Amino acid sequence: MPGVSPHTLRGNASSALIGAHRVLLAKTTAPLLPLVRLVRGLLDRPPLAGTGTYRFTPPRPLAFRRRSCCLYYRVPGTGTCGDCVLNPKERRRPHDHHRADRRRNPGGGTQHVWPLPVDEATLLDLVTTVFTDHWQHIHFGPSSKAPTGRSAPRTRPPPSP
Secondary structure, eight states: OTTSOHHHHHHHHHHHHHHHHHHHHHHOOSOSHHHHHHHHHHHHSTTTTTSEEEEOOTTSOOEEEESSOOOGGGSTTOOOOTTOSSSOGGGSOOGGGOHHHHOOOTTSOSSOSSOOOOSHHHHHHHHHIIIIITGGGOOOOGGGBOTTSSBOOOOOOOOOO
16 A cells, blocks of 8 residues: 555554454453464564554553544544544544445445344354454555565464463
8 A cells, every 4th residue: 555654554453453452342242362372462462563552451441542644534534543543542533433334235224234143153253263263464554564575474363272
């Protein structure tokens, strides 16, 4: 993607992971430890390592602070994202007001553009599949190449328990 740095793309991928994590937390009644362990493992390993600060200690809500700007504020008519690094904590929009939540189907319906399954087992399977089975296909830009011109070794996230 020309014009967007790999650092920003990695931050956006982390923020998307946190968004999926928030949806799962809101929908699940299952034990949280496997999900928290999976998310923490993904954020602690390259290429997502160092992209933000993650904190989740129930009963307090999940907290995530990016270390890069997603550039969302540059879209006309928008504000900042819920994980914004540019604004002080008290000025950030709540995470449930992300732009993707406000989009409508092309046919004018009221469902979200990308409806997610609502049962916790299917949601957890979806996140696990995307971030484990398809990890090698996720491209994070030029910085994923080693300085010698060879591809840097890819790391896989930890297996789910």
